[in-house]
Amino acid sequence: MLLPLGVITELQALLGDRFSMAKAVRDQHGRDESPYPELAPDAVVFVQTNEEVACVVKLCNEHHVPVVAYGAGSSLEGHVLPIHGGICLDLSQMNAILEISPDDFLVTVQAGVLRKQPNQEIKDQGLFFPVDPGTDASIGGMCATRASGTNAVRYGTMRENVVALTVVTSAGATIRVGSRARKSSAGYDLTRLFIGSEGTLGIIIEITLKLYPLPEGISAATCIFPSVSAAVQAVIAIIQYGIPIARVELVDETAITAINRYAKLSLQEKPTLFFEFHGSPLGVQEQAENTQSICSEFDGSGFEWSANPEDRTRLWQARHNAYYACLQMQAGARILNTDICVPISKLAYCIDRARDMLNQSHLKSAILGHVGDGNFHALIIIDPNRAEDIQEAERLNRLIVQDALSVGGTCTGEHGVGMHKIQFMLEEHGADAIECMRAIKAVFDPNNILNPGKMLPAPPL
Amino acid sequence: MLLPLGVITELQALLGDRFSMAKAVRDQHGRDESPYPELAPDAVVFVQTNEEVACVVKLCNEHHVPVVAYGAGSSLEGHVLPIHGGICLDLSQMNAILEISPDDFLVTVQAGVLRKQPNQEIKDQGLFFPVDPGTDASIGGMCATRASGTNAVRYGTMRENVVALTVVTSAGATIRVGSRARKSSAGYDLTRLFIGSEGTLGIIIEITLKLYPLPEGISAATCIFPSVSAAVQAVIAIIQYGIPIARVELVDETAITAINRYAKLSLQEKPTLFFEFHGSPLGVQEQAENTQSICSEFDGSGFEWSANPEDRTRLWQARHNAYYACLQMQAGARILNTDICVPISKLAYCIDRARDMLNQSHLKSAILGHVGDGNFHALIIIDPNRAEDIQEAERLNRLIVQDALSVGGTCTGEHGVGMHKIQFMLEEHGADAIECMRAIKAVFDPNNILNPGKMLPAPPL
Numbered sequence: 022m023l024l025p026l027g028v029i030t031e032l033q034a035l036l037g038d039r040f041s042m043a044k045a046v047r048d049q050h051g052r053d054e055s056p057y058p059e060l061a062p063d064a065v066v067f068v069q070t071n072e073e074v075a076c077v078v079k080l081c082n083e084h085h086v087p088v089v090a091y092g093a094g095s096s097l098e099g100h101v102l103p104i105h106g107g108i109c110l111d112l113s114q115m116n117a118i119l120e121i122s123p124d125d126f127l128v129t130v131q132a133g134v135l136r137k138q139p140n141q142e143i144k145d146q147g148l149f150f151p152v153d154p155g156t157d158a159s160i161g162g163m164c165a166t167r168a169s170g171t172n173a174v175r176y177g178t179m180r181e182n183v184v185a186l187t188v189v190t191s192a193g194a195t196i197r198v199g200s201r202a203r204k205s206s207a208g209y210d211l212t213r214l215f216i217g218s219e220g221t222l223g224i225i226i227e228i229t230l231k232l233y234p235l236p237e238g239i240s241a242a243t244c245i246f247p248s249v250s251a252a253v254q255a256v257i258a259i260i261q262y263g264i265p266i267a268r269v270e271l272v273d274e275t276a277i278t279a280i281n282r283y284a285k286l287s288l289q290e291k292p293t294l295f296f297e298f299h300g301s302p303l304g305v306q307e308q309a310e311n312t313q314s315i316c317s318e319f320d321g322s323g324f325e326w327s328a329n330p331e332d333r334t335r336l337w338q339a340r341h342n343a344y345y346a347c348l349q350m351q352a353g354a355r356i357l358n359t360d361i362c363v364p365i366s367k368l369a370y371c372i373d374r375a376r377d378m379l380n381q382s383h384l385k386s387a388i389l390g391h392v393g394d395g396n397f398h399a400l401i402i403i404d405p406n407r408a409e410d411i412q413e414a415e416r417l418n419r420l421i422v423q424d425a426l427s428v429g430g431t432c433t434g435e436h437g438v439g440m441h442k443i444q445f446m447l448e449e450h451g452a453d454a455i456e457c458m459r460a461i462k463a464v465f466d467p468n469n470i471l472n473p474g475k476m477l478p479a480p481p482l
Numbered sequence: 483m484l485l486p487l488g489v490i491t492e493l494q495a496l497l498g499d500r501f502s503m504a505k506a507v508r509d510q511h512g513r514d515e516s517p518y519p520e521l522a523p524d525a526v527v528f529v530q531t532n533e534e535v536a537c538v539v540k541l542c543n544e545h546h547v548p549v550v551a552y553g554a555g556s557s558l559e560g561h562v563l564p565i566h567g568g569i570c571l572d573l574s575q576m577n578a579i580l581e582i583s584p585d586d587f588l589v590t591v592q593a594g595v596l597r598k599q600p601n602q603e604i605k606d607q608g609l610f611f612p613v614d615p616g617t618d619a620s621i622g623g624m625c626a627t628r629a630s631g632t633n634a635v636r637y638g639t640m641r642e643n644v645v646a647l648t649v650v651t652s653a654g655a656t657i658r659v660g661s662r663a664r665k666s667s668a669g670y671d672l673t674r675l676f677i678g679s680e681g682t683l684g685i686i687i688e689i690t691l692k693l694y695p696l697p698e699g700i701s702a703a704t705c706i707f708p709s710v711s712a713a714v715q716a717v718i719a720i721i722q723y724g725i726p727i728a729r730v731e732l733v734d735e736t737a738i739t740a741i742n743r744y745a746k747l748s749l750q751e752k753p754t755l756f757f758e759f760h761g762s763p764l765g766v767q768e769q770a771e772n773t774q775s776i777c778s779e780f781d782g783s784g785f786e787w788s789a790n791p792e793d794r795t796r797l798w799q800a801r802h803n804a805y806y807a808c809l810q811m812q813a814g815a816r817i818l819n820t821d822i823c824v825p826i827s828k829l830a831y832c833i834d835r836a837r838d839m840l841n842q843s844h845l846k847s848a849i850l851g852h853v854g855d856g857n858f859h860a861l862i863i864i865d866p867n868r869a870e871d872i873q874e875a876e877r878l879n880r881l882i883v884q885d886a887l888s889v890g891g892t893c894t895g896e897h898g899v900g901m902h903k904i905q906f907m908l909e910e911h912g913a914d915a916i917e918c919m920r921a922i923k924a925v926f927d928p929n930n931i932l933n934p935g936k937m938l939p940a941p942p943l
Binding site: 204363 | 584587627628657659663667672677683695697722760772821856857886896897915926938
């Protein structure tokens with residue numbers, strides 16, 4: 022779009038050289054970690070205060086100019102691509118930790134704070150924030166996509182770990198939703214409505230997060246299984262037994278092969294579970310021992326565990342390297358990352374089906390799973406310049422999503438909808454629920470300026 | 483209101499003798515556990531199927547007749563009173579457990595199922611549903627009020643424990659929100675929007691709940707403290723230490739006095755904490771021992787603990803009797819129950835302030851607290867026929883809520899807004915957030931037929 026001159030003038034007056042239409046700056050904000058081609062916004066604003074955010078949004082609303090919030094640019098589904106042009110609202114300079122309240126187990130941060138930053142500042146107080154998507158995403162972005170990571174099985178996702186938000190509405194009002202209380206029954210849950218709204222209902226600018234005590238004891242373990250199914254059955258039994266696993270990650274044989282090549286290791290190329298246990302020193306030993314005995318009932322072998330930090334790092338090394346190892350499977354590759362989440366009893370079925378379909382494809386791939394949640398990723402390796410790769414990866418993704426929906430699951434466990442999952446929204450939710458979502462969108466953003474074209478399918482003509 | 487004849491005729495045709503305008507039936511549905519005077523609906527319908535609910539709501543919407551959902555009638559804030567008349571939709575006959583999925587740790591129930599019922603049916607499978615408001619409420623009602631109970635500190639509230647809902651909208655459409663996956667990033671969180679919406683956005687008819695493994699070991703403990711403040715400080719330290727307490731309840735000295743009288747016990751009349759620990763047999767022993775050593779740092783004394791079921795029951799007997807003991811403090815009494823929830827570091831301050839104000843009142847009272855959540859109840863004993871009692875209890879409630887709001891808390895931790903907390907909504911949320919809630923209400927219920935007059939303050943003229 023052509024930005025109205027009035028908007029340009031006012032933004033320049035408001036922000037000085039923190040308003041930019043330079044090509045390099047725009048290009049930098051025209052991509053995320055998805056394989057979508059670059060698409061630059063018309064201008065980028067680097068906001069520093071709540072008032073600036075409110076002014077920018079109000080101005081854009083008056084002129085019907087789209088506004089796309091931008092944190093770390095690490096979204097995976099094209100969330101930040103300005104498909105209708107407009108302003109990229111870069112929140113990365115709003116990166117202050119506003120208040121740490123150790124006795125309340127709360128921290129309040131600005132939206133541009135990256136997820137590792139609070140953990141650096143609070144670890145001396147014996148606390149941590151658990152949600153850990155693979156990348157060092159912004160907390161605002163993690164709220165917007167309802168992100169999670171490897172330890173949601175124990176600590177929950179962003180949905181469970183935010184108590185309050187400050188949000189700028191499309192009209193430029195600044196509202197606070199939630200409170201500092203850990204629970205409340207006072208009115209509609211606006212906090213949860215903004216969490217996962219992908220910048221389409223308001224701009225999240227401040228977040229109050231729950232903190233947890235750093236566990237006194239941590240132990241890690243790995244175990245090899247003859248099949249994905251055996252590994253998943255073991256995890257179900259472990260949860261049924263009541264072992265409060267903090268992390269349980271599945272790495273399939275193709276991913277192990279990639280890791281062996283990447284990190285020059287010689288791990289057995291079999292489905293492998295990686296565990297982490299949090300608790301008292303005695304407790305994490307007991308958890309590991311009980312886990313070992315359950316794993317052996319499901320033909321798990323080569324069980325190794327340790328509470329020693331160096332050994333833990335060594336045991337988990339393969340899992341930590343998995344994403345990069347997969348990227349290295351092919352020069353110049355990018356990854357199309359599927360993200361279905363299913364009832365845990367259907368996880369082995371869905372992974373086995375996915376593996377069969379992937380094996381029949383010309384594309385390389387690997388599977389990583391957050392087994393405790395029923396969420397797994399097929400990392401499909403593509404050459405982003407080959408149309409047939411993209412087409413094939415999309416075909417596989419669609420088949421994998423169909424399987425998830427057929428067993429009562431979801432097309433996205435933690436990455437969000439963005440541009441990429443819109444095609445599944447109607448089938449997943451049904452026409453009436455989508456109509457509810459559209460009505461909410463219309464109420465919160467009547468001029469459709471907030472990240473337009475994302476998440477919701479276009480209404481029927 | 484006078485029910486339109488067309489509505490009466492159609493409901494009779496649809497439901498036969500499950501449509502009633504008999505005074506006894508109407509009166510029975512005209513009260514809850516609040517001290518509000520009775521207010522009968524114009525008619526009661528006893529629905530048995532999803533289709534019947536949809537038909538009733540659709541019909542009422544067409545005729546602009548209010549519909550108030552009714553489960554067990556155990557709400558505490560006048561939620562079910564039909565203040566604008568209309569139809570009481572009694573869901574108590576929709577009480578089937580529809581599907582138990584032990585491997586998915588899920589159970590699907592109809593809205594009229596009472597909370598203890600699924601636990602009876604699943605305990606043989608080694609599973610349980612943890613959310614436990616004091617009474618045997620309906621699961622639908624617990625969703626509608628975003629209820630919790632004594633073990634939210636470990637297992638969360640209804641907000642965290644529902645994965646999917648089936649809801650009838652005001653237009654009579656039946657929509658399914660959420661999925662059977664434990665987490666999802668696919669679109670707006672309609673599930674959380676209906677949870678806590680108190681029957682004002684739709685009628686919840688089916689609920690899919692998370693289940694947890696029955697802990698292999700359970701231990702209970704009690705400890706006496708010189709002051710409420712010392713008890714709360716001990717709990718903060720216990721959480722900081724990482725002890726995963728399943729329950730921690732505070733009973734203040736006045737409540738202990740009432741219990742001694744009620745149950746002919748001779749407990750020390752001091753602030754007392756009641757603990758429960760879930761884990762492995764070894765783990766619950768360690769938790770109890772560590773808790774004891776932390777309690778003693780905060781002048782806790784008389785620490786007793788046991789993993790033996792009979793001893794556990796004896797230790798917790800006082801807490802279990804607390805509500806009834808308080809009701810017995812005065813003949814013919816009813817209780818006005820406050821419900822603030824505050825950041826935990828402010829809990830001792832708020833309880834001490836409440837105790838001071840209560841001590842200066844002519845009304846008897848006792849305080850019970852879900853300390854781990856920062857939530858406490860002042861049980862204010864009133865004679866419901868004495869206007870000055872009601873006035874005084876309301877004055878005290880307002881002062882206690884003011885304190886909560888001044889420290890960033892909420893007017894209701896788990897009971898909901900109903901009629902009684904409407905007065906605090908504007909101050910707690912601010913005008914812009916209330917405007918958002920009103921806009922959502924207007925979208926979901928354009929004719930304002932769903933539990934009208936509840937939760938949201940009337941808009942300014």
